[in-house]
Amino acid sequence: MGLTGKLVAAIEFRAGGDLFHELFTHKPHHVSTTSPEKVQGCDLHEGEFGKVGSRICWRYTHEGKEKTAKQLIQAIDEEKKSIEFKMLEGDLMKLYKDFLITIHIDTKDGIDLVTWTLEYETLHDDVEHPISLLSFFIDMTKDIESHHLQKA
Secondary structure, X not given: OOOEEEEEXXXXXXXXXXXXXXXXXXXXXXXXXXXXXXXXXXXXXXXXXXXOOOEEEEEEEEOOEEEEEEEEEEEEEOOOOXXXXXXXXXXXXXXXXXXXXXXXXXXXOOEEEEEEEEEEEEOOOOOOOOHHHHHHHHHHXXXXXXXXXXXX
């Protein structure tokens, strides 16, 4: 029996929360342009980008290793600027029974925050919590911000 967990990080995003939500919801295949050292591609396997029920596959580099993640777009809320990705296949599923990634944009006092939430259940008690993956998402968010601020 594995352990269940939830990790959350909120990062200030000066390039605009709408831009970030649009990128991950409707143009995830452009993430590799904004953070090429971390993300090498996002391919559509079924459905349409930005549509619930679609299946996508990420190619990324984490901890110096090339990895993949096949995901189902489980939910999108345009009003709340959130999207949920349910992990189906890939490297993470060798360690986790369930893995859900939610990206949510909050605006407080004129400041946009990108909030990453990782909810998971490990396959075994000795599997580490995905803290390095959360750090990966924080760093990727900063790369995307830098990319867009340089263009402005």
